Every structure is written in C-alpha cells, then in structure tokens.
Amino acid sequence: MASKTSTWNTKADLVPLEKDKAKELRARISKIKQAEVLRPGAVFVGHIPHGFFEPQVKRFFSQFGTVSRVRLARSKKTGGPKGYGYIEFECEEVAKVVAETMNNYLMFEKLLKCEFIPTERLHPKTFRGSNRKFLKPTRRSTAIRKHNKPKDAAATLQSAMRLVSKNLGRKRKYAALGLNYDFSGYDDMAKKAKLQAASIV
Known part of the structure; x- marks a missing residue:
C-alpha cells in the first residue's frame, strides 16, 4: 500500500x-x-x-x-x-x-x-x-457575496439602526466644532425598516 x-x-x-x-x-x-x-x-x-x-x-x-x-x-x-x-x-x-x-x-x-x-x-x-x-474563494469574493446577500427584515432594521447611531455620533462631533450638520436620510431608512419588520410580525 x-x-x-x-x-x-x-x-x-x-x-x-x-x-x-x-x-x-x-x-x-x-x-x-x-x-x-x-x-x-x-x-x-x-x-x-x-x-x-x-x-x-x-x-x-x-x-x-x-x-x-x-x-x-x-x-x-x-x-x-x-x-x-x-x-x-x-x-x-x-x-x-x-x-x-x-x-x-x-x-x-x-x-x-x-x-x-x-x-x-x-x-x-x-x-x-x-x-x-x-x-478557491478569495477574501474579496467572500466579502462581496456576504455584502450582496439579501437581508431579511430583522437584518435590515439592525443595519438601519446602526447607521442612525453613527449619524447621531457624527452630529455631536460636528456640533462640538460649531458646525451645523443635519442629515435625516438614515432616520427615514430606519422608519421604513421598522414598518417592514412590524408588518411581518
């Protein structure tokens, strides 16, 4: 053998x-x-x-x-x-x-x-x-596939809330510098995600 x-x-x-x-x-x-x-x-x-x-x-x-x-x-x-x-x-x-x-x-x-x-x-x-x-899959191809993977309502809501949280931190940072920063796009995204999650439940 x-x-x-x-x-x-x-x-x-x-x-x-x-x-x-x-x-x-x-x-x-x-x-x-x-x-x-x-x-x-x-x-x-x-x-x-x-x-x-x-x-x-x-x-x-x-x-x-x-x-x-x-x-x-x-x-x-x-x-x-x-x-x-x-x-x-x-x-x-x-x-x-x-x-x-x-x-x-x-x-x-x-x-x-x-x-x-x-x-x-x-x-x-x-x-x-x-x-x-x-x-063999590369790290880049794996990351792209993971990023493009369709998200369910819970994952979409979690992602939206994360963006809202980061945006609030950005507002505080600019306010401390005396700058006026106002972007509500993430808030609207979070509201839509909440409605979508609520409709499924």
Whole structure:
C-alpha cells in the first residue's frame, strides 16, 4: 500500500489497489457486457482522505472504467473539501460494481464509504460545475457575496439602526466644532425598516 502523504500530484504514480481487491474488481467488471448505448451511473464516496482532490479521485477510479464527472463537496467559505463527493461512470453497471466492491476499502487510514446512487435519486445539480477547475474563494469574493446577500427584515432594521447611531455620533462631533450638520436620510431608512419588520410580525 502506498505511504500516506498530505497531497498527491496528478502526474504521480497511480495509487494501487491491494492485489486481491484489484483482481476481484477487474474480474467482475470484465463480465459486464458493454451495451451500444451506455447509461451513466453515479457513486457517492465518503471518508475521502485529505489531499485526495478531484484530479486524484478521477485518476484513481478510472482504473475500473471511464469516469465522466467528479464533484467533491467543498466549503463555500474556505473552499476546503468536506471529505465526500460524487463520481459518475460512463457505465451504470460499472458504477454498481465499484460501489459494492470499494465500500469500506481502507485508503490512507480512511475507510471509504461508497454507495451507488440511482438516477432517479440523483439531484439535477449534483454535478453542477464539475467540468470547471475549482478556484478557491478569495477574501474579496467572500466579502462581496456576504455584502450582496439579501437581508431579511430583522437584518435590515439592525443595519438601519446602526447607521442612525453613527449619524447621531457624527452630529455631536460636528456640533462640538460649531458646525451645523443635519442629515435625516438614515432616520427615514430606519422608519421604513421598522414598518417592514412590524408588518411581518
């Protein structure tokens, strides 16, 4: 068995299966008759070792048949993998054999959990974005997404009251300097937010 490492290179040697497991798997797959029109099949894979990303997963499972798509679950905030994902094989029968044979397979101190997912149970967006290279979200993109996220009535009211409070502090500061500062825009915003929150309650 290959030694454990923190990351894998797509050009590195293929992670080998144990001899007995490889023999069993290839024997079963060789019995599958390839139909003229192949029906794809998906496999859920859990407990994926850290550092085993999309290219490595596709390369590893391509030992058993043609892998059409791979999508690993990742954190929207950090981009880090969550340790599970989905693999689509070109042939449904191959997917079934892989799921059954590779379930509870020990890989880098992790027991893989594999389950065949019937097409009718597969969410239409399961493989959305699987053909695009994953780009880790930057702090700027995360901040923009958070800022543009639609706010509910309570959040809108809280934001408006915060602006009103800052505006009052600004008025006091200018008054101490003998300057006349009068801006009621935030007050109007707070009133609208209060009415909106009250209508929901």
